[in-house]
Amino acid sequence: MTIVIKTQEDIEKMRIAGRLASEVLDYITPFVKPGVTTAELDRLCHEYMVNVQGTIPAPLNYCPPGYTPYPKAICTSVNQVICHGIPNDKALKNGDVVNLDITVIKDGYHGDTSRMFEVGTVASHASRLAQVTYECMWLGIDMVKPGARLGDIGAVIQRHAEKNGYSVVREFCGHGIGKKFHEEPQVLHYGKPGTGVELKAGMIFTIEPMINAGKKEIRAMPDGWTIVTKDRSLSAQWEHTVLVTETGYEILTQSAGTPARPALPQPAAVAA
Template sequence: MAHISIKSPEEIEGMRVAGRLGSEVLDYITPFVKAGVTTGELDRLCHEYMVNVQGSIPAPLNYCPPGYTPFPKAICTSVNDVICHGIPGDKVLKDGDVVNLDITVIKDGYHGDNSRMFLIGDVKPFVKRLSDITYECMWLGIAQVKPGNRLGDIGHAIQQHAEKAGYSVVREFCGHGIGKVFHEEPQILHYGRPGTLDEMKPGMIFTIEPMINAGRREIKEMPDGWTIKTKDRSLSAQWEHTVLVTETGYEVLTLSAGSPPPPDFIKN
């Protein structure tokens, strides 16, 4: 059994603030995410907003887990067949592209971690469908969060929905516990069997962030040591929220005025 921290009321309040700020960065950047902009420019704008407007710190900047080189930018920008950890740079977004912006801020020591998909201009219906199904997957996972349920219930709900739609679930990357530490126990797998893994208890906080591929689930790492792509070059999508286990269910901590609403089938 992994040691999973139970957050105190004070820590939960700190995580609420950080989560809302993380979501507000995505609100702020939304009008800039369009054809013609570079991923580097989106990074610059987000970085300045975090530091100058929010007084928050971009968690990815210089983040360096064992065996990695420090991540060089403030946000992750994953375009088309990039699954995750795309490094912002000279890439220009064009009509028909899809991009995930993954934002984590640190405020007063607490991490607020979330991501959204952005569809650029006129995208093909199959592109929008992948993003929509992935969004539903995330929310179906969130809907499993309540005391007494198990972490395997989250993965099972996500996997069922993705595979029924003809998609595959990335196995190598998962959600994670979060607080004053960016990545901590537990790991939140986006596949699995119901009734397995750790039991959820009030005060746990973790991310749910399914990465869903239109093709096969296999991945390949790029030479930069960070960027992860689909091996078959199919499109990939991801959505992410940070979630608190409450006494009766869940509270999504990464919500703000511009957050897309939950799907109609979610009743909290």
């Protein structure tokens, strides 16, 4: 496994790409309401990326081995969709929850982030799932520092999710990122403290837990991309791109509209 340690020039470019990705989410927020289609959200984001930011939407035509090219500029995962939902002409309705996953390329570097959105008025159990998932992401981020291990991140996320009666998706994980969309290491959202790759300053990767209200099992849809919960329960996801610094971490995917850090439960953040 070759993990790219980023140079100061790389880091500066990644800060720009990360901020721009987050700003796409800021821009699209007012449009996420009942009656809008995910295809319309995709169109708006695509135009904003290309015409306003001068960025390239990384998902568009992205084609890893074994896949067909992804057909849209963003991923829109609604309700029981875990990840990689393809924007379509179905309108969002009151009570839906949707994850918008944005990755832009600026000057050859990738910025990758996602947020959960509530459409109109949603049920309390849906809001709670999104909130606990947000806490899971932040608890994982707080584990990041030189000398820590990837297992520390996964362990604290898994513990918080399961303590709240939820499950952690196993098949999809965070990843290294830079000039490539997906690099080493893989960042699992479950695991044991003290295991896995040791973190070093200059590493950049995403932390993006996918948490299900029901069981962890997944099902792939016939389009080759969309992943849903096998039991049709709700799923939630949040994502930030994180730099390991000399003393801790820096979140690269923040902007004016980024949701505030939550009040984190204690002592859940303490590694076992």
